[in-house]
Amino acid sequence: MINNTVKQNKNIGRLLIKCPDKPGIISTLSNFLFEHDSNIIESSQYSTDPQGGTFFIRIEFHCKGLAEKSDQMEKDFQVVAQEHSMDYQFAYSNERKRTAIFVSREPYCLMELLWEWQNGDLETDIVVVISNHEGARAIVEDLGIPFHYIPANKDIRQQVEEEQIRLMKEYDVDLLILARYMQILTPEFVAHFPRQIINIHHSFLPAFIGARPYERAFERGVKIIGATSHYVTNDLDEGPIIEQDIERVDHRDSIVKLKKIGRQIERRVLAKAVKWHLEDRILVEDNKTIVFR
Amino acid sequence: MINNTVKQNKNIGRLLIKCPDKPGIISTLSNFLFEHDSNIIESSQYSTDPQGGTFFIRIEFHCKGLAEKSDQMEKDFQVVAQEHSMDYQFAYSNERKRTAIFVSREPYCLMELLWEWQNGDLETDIVVVISNHEGARAIVEDLGIPFHYIPANKDIRQQVEEEQIRLMKEYDVDLLILARYMQILTPEFVAHFPRQIINIHHSFLPAFIGARPYERAFERGVKIIGATSHYVTNDLDEGPIIEQDIERVDHRDSIVKLKKIGRQIERRVLAKAVKWHLEDRILVEDNKTIVFR
Amino acid sequence: MINNTVKQNKNIGRLLIKCPDKPGIISTLSNFLFEHDSNIIESSQYSTDPQGGTFFIRIEFHCKGLAEKSDQMEKDFQVVAQEHSMDYQFAYSNERKRTAIFVSREPYCLMELLWEWQNGDLETDIVVVISNHEGARAIVEDLGIPFHYIPANKDIRQQVEEEQIRLMKEYDVDLLILARYMQILTPEFVAHFPRQIINIHHSFLPAFIGARPYERAFERGVKIIGATSHYVTNDLDEGPIIEQDIERVDHRDSIVKLKKIGRQIERRVLAKAVKWHLEDRILVEDNKTIVFR
Amino acid sequence: MINNTVKQNKNIGRLLIKCPDKPGIISTLSNFLFEHDSNIIESSQYSTDPQGGTFFIRIEFHCKGLAEKSDQMEKDFQVVAQEHSMDYQFAYSNERKRTAIFVSREPYCLMELLWEWQNGDLETDIVVVISNHEGARAIVEDLGIPFHYIPANKDIRQQVEEEQIRLMKEYDVDLLILARYMQILTPEFVAHFPRQIINIHHSFLPAFIGARPYERAFERGVKIIGATSHYVTNDLDEGPIIEQDIERVDHRDSIVKLKKIGRQIERRVLAKAVKWHLEDRILVEDNKTIVFR
Known part of the structure; x- marks a missing residue:
């Protein structure tokens, strides 16, 4: 009788980022995900000030076989994060x-x-x-x-x-x-x-x-x-x-x-x-x- | 072009009362108004505690020829107010x-x-x-x-x-x-x-x-x-x-x-x-x- | 663990009325209740048109020993109701x-x-x-x-x-x-x-x-x-x-x-x-x- | 006394797009804007179904000297639009x-x-x-x-x-x-x-x-x-x-x-x-x- 299983795609990942705002960040992120076989399905962002403020973004993406690929993805992302001084966090829908x-x-x-x-x-x-x-x-x-x-x-x-x-x-x-x-x-x-x-x-x-x-x-x-x-x-x-x-x-x-x-x-x-x-x-x-x- | 006249019945009066709650107040008030040719058209009340609290009431009434009768009504009301320790206030729609x-x-x-x-x-x-x-x-x-x-x-x-x-x-x-x-x-x-x-x-x-x-x-x-x-x-x-x-x-x-x-x-x-x-x-x-x- | 008893005064009655509007109704009702040892604790009313419309009122009242008195009260009320062509209904808080x-x-x-x-x-x-x-x-x-x-x-x-x-x-x-x-x-x-x-x-x-x-x-x-x-x-x-x-x-x-x-x-x-x-x-x-x- | 001038940056553009959803669109758009010296300052999107639905996006961007560059930008965008079957529309904050x-x-x-x-x-x-x-x-x-x-x-x-x-x-x-x-x-x-x-x-x-x-x-x-x-x-x-x-x-x-x-x-x-x-x-x-x- 109890149904506490969320019927959700297991291949959904989320990426939350905070970093200094500057041109090209979205381009960088979308390229990164595209190159990692991931399709952005929801993306929301906010900037305290487009000219030199702080930038926040939440991206929800779909990636076939995500569980197997996420380690490499996170490892690769370190380079991006370092270059743009990002605080970030990955989350996965199959890790409740x-x-x-x-x-x-x-x-x-x-x-x-x-x-x-x-x-x-x-x-x-x-x-x-x-x-x-x-x-x-x-x-x-x-x-x-x-x-x-x-x-x-x-x-x-x-x-x-x-x-x-x-x-x-x-x-x-x-x-x-x-x-x-x-x-x-x-x-x-x-x-x-x-x-x-x-x-x-x-x-x-x-x-x-x-x-x-x-x-x-x-x-x-x-x-x-x-x-x-x-x-x-x-x-x-x-x-x-x-x-x-x-x-x-x-x-x-x-x-x-x-x-x-x-x-x-x-x-x-x-x-x-x-x-x-x-x-x-x-x-x-x-x-x-x-x-x- | 400016229409700031409220089209309202000139014979509308309002009575606001605060007094100690006890049985019979509404009866007293409705009798008073009935005897003064007034019909209650809106009445709202509130009691902090029906057993010995404070009673508040707002009565809106209609009375033909109110402007001529209000002085006598207010004078007569003093007796009621004193008997029930009422704070009260009359207001008239034609006295904006x-x-x-x-x-x-x-x-x-x-x-x-x-x-x-x-x-x-x-x-x-x-x-x-x-x-x-x-x-x-x-x-x-x-x-x-x-x-x-x-x-x-x-x-x-x-x-x-x-x-x-x-x-x-x-x-x-x-x-x-x-x-x-x-x-x-x-x-x-x-x-x-x-x-x-x-x-x-x-x-x-x-x-x-x-x-x-x-x-x-x-x-x-x-x-x-x-x-x-x-x-x-x-x-x-x-x-x-x-x-x-x-x-x-x-x-x-x-x-x-x-x-x-x-x-x-x-x-x-x-x-x-x-x-x-x-x-x-x-x-x-x-x-x-x-x-x- | 289940608490479905409403802790309420057993001596609470309610009277709902619908009747043609005319002067003196509230006075009549409040006198009736006063004479039947009842104190009005909540009263709400509405009139479709103070001059000849339909009048609706809900009165909640307290009456010591209500259970014993309600039969007589309802019987006495028939006279009032008939005189004023009232549709009415009594309800009692102890009759859930x-x-x-x-x-x-x-x-x-x-x-x-x-x-x-x-x-x-x-x-x-x-x-x-x-x-x-x-x-x-x-x-x-x-x-x-x-x-x-x-x-x-x-x-x-x-x-x-x-x-x-x-x-x-x-x-x-x-x-x-x-x-x-x-x-x-x-x-x-x-x-x-x-x-x-x-x-x-x-x-x-x-x-x-x-x-x-x-x-x-x-x-x-x-x-x-x-x-x-x-x-x-x-x-x-x-x-x-x-x-x-x-x-x-x-x-x-x-x-x-x-x-x-x-x-x-x-x-x-x-x-x-x-x-x-x-x-x-x-x-x-x-x-x-x-x-x- | 009348102030109907919106104090806004003249170099703000907006791009509204509707197209079939598929991987890589956001990457394409963000690259396009980046290459045209534009920084995304607000971006909102919606997809009826990430797997094969319709994709909608609104991008607000800043571009220094936008008035002079917009013609070329729109011309260049035709290629992108055609490739992805996009319905689109550019708007500029200085063209009220x-x-x-x-x-x-x-x-x-x-x-x-x-x-x-x-x-x-x-x-x-x-x-x-x-x-x-x-x-x-x-x-x-x-x-x-x-x-x-x-x-x-x-x-x-x-x-x-x-x-x-x-x-x-x-x-x-x-x-x-x-x-x-x-x-x-x-x-x-x-x-x-x-x-x-x-x-x-x-x-x-x-x-x-x-x-x-x-x-x-x-x-x-x-x-x-x-x-x-x-x-x-x-x-x-x-x-x-x-x-x-x-x-x-x-x-x-x-x-x-x-x-x-x-x-x-x-x-x-x-x-x-x-x-x-x-x-x-x-x-x-x-x-x-x-x-x-």
């Missing part, structure tokens, strides 16, 4: 990212991700769910995903994080999703997973940074509430924003009602951000994201 | 509010208001426009509205505000709209016009309070920008929010582009807030608005 | 509506409803799920809800509908939700459940009435797709619209992608419509709904 | 399109376009406004734009269109905008301006094709209304859709109110469509548009 989900008491974001994943809409293997509550165990284990209960509070933070890091290594995790995980992560923990942790914050950042955003939105009397998905950095709720969305509210909406409305926003915002990350659509520059949707 | 608009260099919010007003969509007399720039004079005077140029900067703030207050009195102003007026108003000035000043702030408050919100939105890399219309209080951008709206943006949008997109949001948000104020649809409680749309 | 859900192959709308219900957001008892596919059995039965598999096709339509009607009676169903039930219902079937069947149509009605709306939206090259929840009448997709919503799409979105995006819209639109119905917020007049949100 | 606006009684769409144009947001010369009403003359002529009054009705349609076509030629018009021009255009007229006429229709197409869409939206009881901007073809309201947008409405909104709300939607939808056309962001294929925003 391995994802861990952290969750606390509220399961709705977890549920949305599991649901999208079962539908084949998330190009990943969900390899483990970790929670400081037992509530989600049955749902997770029913899907054949290992569930680890690690009680957490600020007094035992260090040992909890050590255990979490151990599990991340054991499960060889590429992406860590905080799906309403309500414990603070230390800078030490975050440092292990640069640009690999995606969080959902239940406000329209930078409004209502920190705790109790719905309560504070209610206090302030805003007419719109929102949610923000972002990469986690050491500064609380200050990491690069991936996606945001909102809903209209009014004076009749109690804090309880705001939370109900907000749940719907959080679910869809997090699911979009995760999907884009898994499809290698996000580049990060100077605490901002470039999302090639 | 007198509005002043303050504007600086950017005319687009002023233009939107003038346009809505010419279409008969704003139930008001625009009696004066005051600006610290000459740019809008022709447009304003062409519509037969007095235009006063008062140069402003922080060194002459006191004398500027004295002149502005003098003009507000001279023109007998009920509502003062800051349509992108970029000078700070002192608490002394604001104190003259409690809940009579509506501002448009070019961000989604409480995000980006203060100066240069588009620049800061760009810096932060938000995926949505917004605008907020609010009553002006002594705390900068902290007054009761009337309306907010947003538009989606992305990494390609420069600060110039954000400003262009934002202009459209500002225009419609301010126009809505002003319209609701003029139709007596807004009650203020504890720095929050109750808008009976 | 009994809901059946019909579903075909695609479970996502069913899932959303079950999820909202488990969260206590749907004020109902879901008493049975009927499907022409076995796929959803486990999910439904895990929640303790009876699941009936009735294979269906156009050749056996009559006997299928007879069995469905038998089950509706057996389970004493008040509301029937078509959560992506892809079989046509005959006028005979529909006639058994006037204004008791809610459907979700996967287009922005009246655009793309009938079959394959996503395919036709793709063909037409629309830039926005939508979903519509409506009461079912004998005219296909022509019943009174309860709620609609949309999402932006573009030329890159294939039919498969449109369906994925559409799923999200369908889920939230249907859930809202069902919620409003269960809270007695919907009045129907002339194939249009009045929704007192 | 010449725009005519047709308007009837309602001026708001015209006003929005003039306003955007004065702000420098529309990359065009508005060379003439033609109307079957005199109302907009003063506004148009104040901006130095010729205004032609041509009374129109169905009895004199042929001679009206002959006069309009004569004026289009006299003013050498590239783009014709129907900004709420309420007369039907004959197929003969439309045939003169293939993909050069942009209309705004006041509904969410394909809902409410034809006359009186707001009235019909009101009758149907929709919860959302919209507007659609499209290229005009011989089939009424059936041309390729460029942009659509919507606003939420409810049972309280009269036809007059729907029209007021709709005006705001029409204004912004038409302005966006026109802007994209002027920036050569739209390709048309099979009655659908590909908009490279």
Whole structure:
């Protein structure tokens, strides 16, 4: 009944590049791929300033027998990259990212991700769910995903994080999703997973940074509430924003009602951000994201 | 060619009330109006807590010969109001509010208001426009509205505000709209016009309070920008929010582009807030608005 | 783990009325309720034309010991109703509506409803799920809800509908939700459940009435797709619209992608419509709904 | 005071191409531009199917001294185009399109376009406004734009269109905008301006094709209304859709109110469509548009 296999061509590769802008880069890249039997099927680019700014590009390409050819392709690309001072990254659709989900008491974001994943809409293997509550165990284990209960509070933070890091290594995790995980992560923990942790914050950042955003939105009397998905950095709720969305509210909406409305926003915002990350659509520059949707 | 007369029934009255909630208030009010030959045509209410909270109601009623009867009605109502500890306010559609608009260099919010007003969509007399720039004079005077140029900067703030207050009195102003007026108003000035000043702030408050919100939105890399219309209080951008709206943006949008997109949001948000104020649809409680749309 | 009890005051009643508009109705109603020890906690009204149109009102009231008093109240109300030619309906929060859900192959709308219900957001008892596919059995039965598999096709339509009607009676169903039930219902079937069947149509009605709306939206090259929840009448997709919503799409979105995006819209639109119905917020007049949100 | 000059680099060119998809096209194009001293500053592409579908690309490039080099560039490009069976079109930012606006009684769409144009947001010369009403003359002529009054009705349609076509030629018009021009255009007229006429229709197409869409939206009881901007073809309201947008409405909104709300939607939808056309962001294929925003 569970269908989490994305029916996709195994011969799809993606190339993400950041480099100084100058004439001829696209020509160079398209020649390189053409010479490596690859056909560009999607290409998106952005330049901070065509005259001497920074250039970003995401290329999705098709290459027959890619699995056998990718090593040589990457090796050959080093020359190009060096010549143009490129930061770059290859990704392959047949090497699915391995994802861990952290969750606390509220399961709705977890549920949305599991649901999208079962539908084949998330190009990943969900390899483990970790929670400081037992509530989600049955749902997770029913899907054949290992569930680890690690009680957490600020007094035992260090040992909890050590255990979490151990599990991340054991499960060889590429992406860590905080799906309403309500414990603070230390800078030490975050440092292990640069640009690999995606969080959902239940406000329209930078409004209502920190705790109790719905309560504070209610206090302030805003007419719109929102949610923000972002990469986690050491500064609380200050990491690069991936996606945001909102809903209209009014004076009749109690804090309880705001939370109900907000749940719907959080679910869809997090699911979009995760999907884009898994499809290698996000580049990060100077605490901002470039999302090639 | 200019049609700024709202074709409305002259016999329409509005009653706004705030009082402690208890059983029987609606019964009392509807009886009162029925006995005063008035028919309720629109009624909206809100209670913070049906058991002992605060009750708010806006009633729009029709009464034949209202202009002749309103004095007696208001006099009679004092008894009801006292018995139920009501804060209340009567308004009449044939007594149009007198509005002043303050504007600086950017005319687009002023233009939107003038346009809505010419279409008969704003139930008001625009009696004066005051600006610290000459740019809008022709447009304003062409519509037969007095235009006063008062140069402003922080060194002459006191004398500027004295002149502005003098003009507000001279023109007998009920509502003062800051349509992108970029000078700070002192608490002394604001104190003259409690809940009579509506501002448009070019961000989604409480995000980006203060100066240069588009620049800061760009810096932060938000995926949505917004605008907020609010009553002006002594705390900068902290007054009761009337309306907010947003538009989606992305990494390609420069600060110039954000400003262009934002202009459209500002225009419609301010126009809505002003319209609701003029139709007596807004009650203020504890720095929050109750808008009976 | 399942929490489908709405924590609500048992002493809440609702009164929905439609009648010719004339002065004094609200006064009459509020007096009636006041005299029957009831306090109005929410009241919404609408008049097609204050001078001689049709008047609609929804009143939510609190009355201590309502369960014991409601019979007398309803009996007394007959006099009022007759005098003012009122169509009316009383509802009580402690008498939860009994809901059946019909579903075909695609479970996502069913899932959303079950999820909202488990969260206590749907004020109902879901008493049975009927499907022409076995796929959803486990999910439904895990929640303790009876699941009936009735294979269906156009050749056996009559006997299928007879069995469905038998089950509706057996389970004493008040509301029937078509959560992506892809079989046509005959006028005979529909006639058994006037204004008791809610459907979700996967287009922005009246655009793309009938079959394959996503395919036709793709063909037409629309830039926005939508979903519509409506009461079912004998005219296909022509019943009174309860709620609609949309999402932006573009030329890159294939039919498969449109369906994925559409799923999200369908889920939230249907859930809202069902919620409003269960809270007695919907009045129907002339194939249009009045929704007192 | 009027600033309708877009401050843009004169050395910007755009190349729009449609051709059969096959490997190497991007490489070919980027090499061609590189060899012609041009740097790609923006590039967007779309393929109906990477394996053998149709390929669309829009390239914006910078080339020093472009005005002097463009003839040779276009001549050289013929070889490339022939080899790859390309439909293509070059455009240059220093050759502004010449725009005519047709308007009837309602001026708001015209006003929005003039306003955007004065702000420098529309990359065009508005060379003439033609109307079957005199109302907009003063506004148009104040901006130095010729205004032609041509009374129109169905009895004199042929001679009206002959006069309009004569004026289009006299003013050498590239783009014709129907900004709420309420007369039907004959197929003969439309045939003169293939993909050069942009209309705004006041509904969410394909809902409410034809006359009186707001009235019909009101009758149907929709919860959302919209507007659609499209290229005009011989089939009424059936041309390729460029942009659509919507606003939420409810049972309280009269036809007059729907029209007021709709005006705001029409204004912004038409302005966006026109802007994209002027920036050569739209390709048309099979009655659908590909908009490279």
